Amino acid sequence: EIVLTQSPGNLSLSPGERATLSCRASQSVSSYLAWYQQKPGQAPRLLIYGASSRATGIPDRFSGSGSGTDFTLTISRLEPEDFAVYYCQQYGSSLGTFGQGTKVEIK
Amino acid sequence: EVPLVQSEAEVKKPGESLKISCKGSGYTFTNYWIGWVRQMPGKGLEWMGIIYPGDSDTRYSPSFQGQVTISADKSINTAYLQWSSLKASDSAMYYCARRDGVISAADYWGQGTLVTVSS
Numbered sequence: 001e002i003v004l005t006q007s008p009g010n011l012s013l014s015p016g017e018r019a020t021l022s023c024r025a026s027q028s029v030s031s032y033l034a035w036y037q038q039k040p041g042q043a044p045r046l047l048i049y050g051a052s053s054r055a056t057g058i059p060d061r062f063s064g065s066g067s068g069t070d071f072t073l074t075i076s077r078l079e080p081e082d083f084a085v086y087y088c089q090q091y092g093s094s095l096g097t098f099g100q101g102t103k104v105e106i107k
Numbered sequence: 108e109v110p111l112v113q114s115e116a117e118v119k120k121p122g123e124s125l126k127i128s129c130k131g132s133g134y135t136f137t138n139y140w141i142g143w144v145r146q147m148p149g150k151g152l153e154w155m156g157i158i159y160p161g162d163s164d165t166r167y168s169p170s171f172q173g174q175v176t177i178s179a180d181k182s183i184n185t186a187y188l189q190w191s192s193l194k195a196s197d198s199a200m201y202y203c204a205r206r207d208g209v210i211s212a213a214d215y216w217g218q219g220t221l222v223t224v225s226s
Binding site for chain 2: 001032034036043044045046049050055056087089091092094095096097098099100101
């Protein structure tokens, strides 16, 4: 099973700052990597697929990069609604696996 | 629009059976896979399995094989997740999610069904 390790576990930032989240795979997943946002009491929402393609309706302050084993989600300027938990997910092997999540909280 | 609507929360006793549902609308239900994801309290996300309602092709994650049954009724655009004998450790939030293919991200998610198993 491919293991995804996200870092950091928690990220404390202020609105307007840049957020950089990392996801590392235990083996190559090519570009079969997605990012999801989950707010308390809500279902996850797809942000990025194919490592760098934004899903429908996702603001351009969200961007994804990487391939193989190292991936990054960048939020260029944090808005109040962006404080949430972010999960990466690989879908190139088996049914896919999720990382353990990065919580982006208000500083 | 909300393409996936799940059944309401359930409270069950250990040993009881349960079937929860996920109804699709606004798209061709038989052209997309529906997956089920478990989220235990305060924890992360786990894929349980997926089904293609067009032909009922079903795949399970090894951790959930034999523990649950995934099915679909394409005549009513509904997918199901079923347990024959619940355990306390099955208490969790369960989400259904739509996937374009087996090798695909999940683009739409249901609102979740909370299952509580307690004596």
